[in-house]
Amino acid sequence: MSTKKKISQKDADVQVAIQDSDNAQVKIINSPIDYLEDLLHSGNLEEAAQFLGRIHRLSESAHPVNPHYIFKPVSIGKKTVFDHVPVNEQVSKDYPLKYKANFTIVDQKYSGETKTFDEILEKATINQDEIEINMKDIETWIGDMKIDDEGTLMREAVKSAKWKIMPQELPPPMKIKIVKEDDVDDITIIDYIELSLSDIDNESNVIVFDNSKQASSPHLVTVTINKGSFDKQKTKGKLMEADSKVNISIKEEHQGNVNAIYKLDIFVLNTLRSQNFRLVNLETGEDFVVLKNYNINKEASISKLEEELVFLKKLIKIEKYFNVNFSISEKIEADDHECVEILCSIIEDRSLKGTFDELNLECHSRESLDGLIRYEKQEKFWFMITQSVVIELFGQTITGIESRKEFNNVCLKDPEKAKRKYADMEDGETVKLKFVPGSNNQLTKTFKYVNDEG
Template structure:
């Protein structure tokens, strides 16, 4: 009697044929649709799979089982299915943390968090235990938390940030120099003192204010931000503003948002260390360096030590550029003259009395071993009288054209001299 063969039947997605179970999985169905180009069919298979996963959640129909990719890993999680689910069974995390021993002197966690906020310091955590919750029940899927804990080696609690920087204007009474737009932000709060700064603004002048709330005092510190490589122009503004501050006049910090005074007071303790003896000398020095650089389209590299000759040359050329002339007094002077027909005639007709002597010549000024040329300088000596006029006349009679004669002049009466400069001859 022959053996009976079992007829294949469809049973829950599987086929039984000749006692062999042939799996017909969701993956097979998905690949079959994709290979056939049936995208809609593939989407239906995936929707069926998602529904099948969802119902296994113990809190269904409020939550379903979802799958989330974190990096290269798939992690199960509890997916809320409605707003009601979140309201009735709110997802949350509870846990325990232990802080570093450096915080052992703090009374409680609130004090630690207060310290963290006021100093904007991250709090170090020694150990942390976390658990996901759904309402008051433990979330059955802790994969996200477990993955986070396994991949994190160092824990720190970040402080809540101070409010963002706000725009202000800083002015000093009686001064035409002001800083019309600085962004001040709280950087620290300590011992009833609030520290504000504009360092986040990344500009060449840094303002730091300390508001002493207990004693009702404000400390101001202004400095150049060397990381920003301040220009001569910004340095000059800084020095002029500092000069106004040293005058101990009233200052004001004005909110640009509200057009209101944030704080004001008298500058009775403002100090400034000056390498030039006084701030006026430094202002003049930087101003003249700026004029020289601008006129000659160059950069003057200032060494750490400035020799007296260089300093004198800077002031000379700076005054020439700023005022166009330099005045002074003179007593006497000896000059070389080249004998010519015109010179001989002028000496012959010269009377023995004072006159204005004018000499014309180019000028070379050397600053830090670098030459700067003035095309034309007219130097006029007031009330000049030639010394030993008769002897000079006799010498001129015997000298030939091209010879050089030294002549001495002395000042009589008004002994002023004027140097006038021509920088751009047409």
């Protein structure tokens, strides 16, 4: 007969008393993790899932703003933390989740700024920069209630995460064209420009748009709009006669572009004539702004511009015909003008008239020299000289050109000297002769483009 003994335990988390166990095995579980592990190891998956669900529901109901918000477990690295989740969209509006942060700007580009934080954000947005910051502390607010939520996602991120302020995405560029106002039909000056926000200057109270990011355009178009005028007018869907200025120039890499210079000169010429321009949205057909004030990076008079435009139109025609692209020099020489006239005469199939003071020829045989001396005795002395010509113009070389020069009336400048040279001439010797105008000094020059294949 067994004797019962009294069992006494003190200072234990779990009090267990076993009497007459008859060698039974006892396993003590004193935490939810141990209990879940035991269920999983014993194959009680359904019971384990139900247990997890109870824990999850418990964590949800434990939120300080329950039933409006619940805790949702989130993994961050190897840790699991909780995040605040509203139960529906309306709750998120009635009790908005907000964070108040204390941080310093690490980014050297912006850390030295003396402007306001809003202005720093504007600059970063325009440049599409990410601003690196050092997050020191963060407070969680739901509605007007401050939440003590140590161990949540945001509070844990303060300790371990790298923080950056991401720029707000800029809207796509506005596609516009610049048109000149006309009584009958508007005339397009520059057809396709992509304007993007490039600066907001709060001190000057202006907003600046430009197309500096548009690689396809040789022109740099900058539109400066009074901020107050812009804010007032943008609510109407378009800007009409806003207080604005435009500046058009040629980008550095396109300084010698003929077509770009031509369009800029057209714009400048019409501004000097006090012509109004409109920037028209190509997608909507509506006016973006009407321009009446201009900043022009070019000093010019109307007469000089008109003269330059005539020259540029010739170059555009030559580029198209000969399939070349010129890069115009800042200083245009007399030889450049002569080359342009020659190439235009080929395109227009016409001869060039001119005069001459003298003609120098070389004779390489006694027979040819004798013929020139005898021919000099006749009343009319006519020459035609043909040769191949190579044109070098504004960085381009045009070959395959034949030149024909017709001298209508010439005579030997010194016949007696030519006769003496004939008398002393030996085979293989070269004799130079000089001819001067006879009864007139007219010269006709004809150029043909044969090209390299023919």
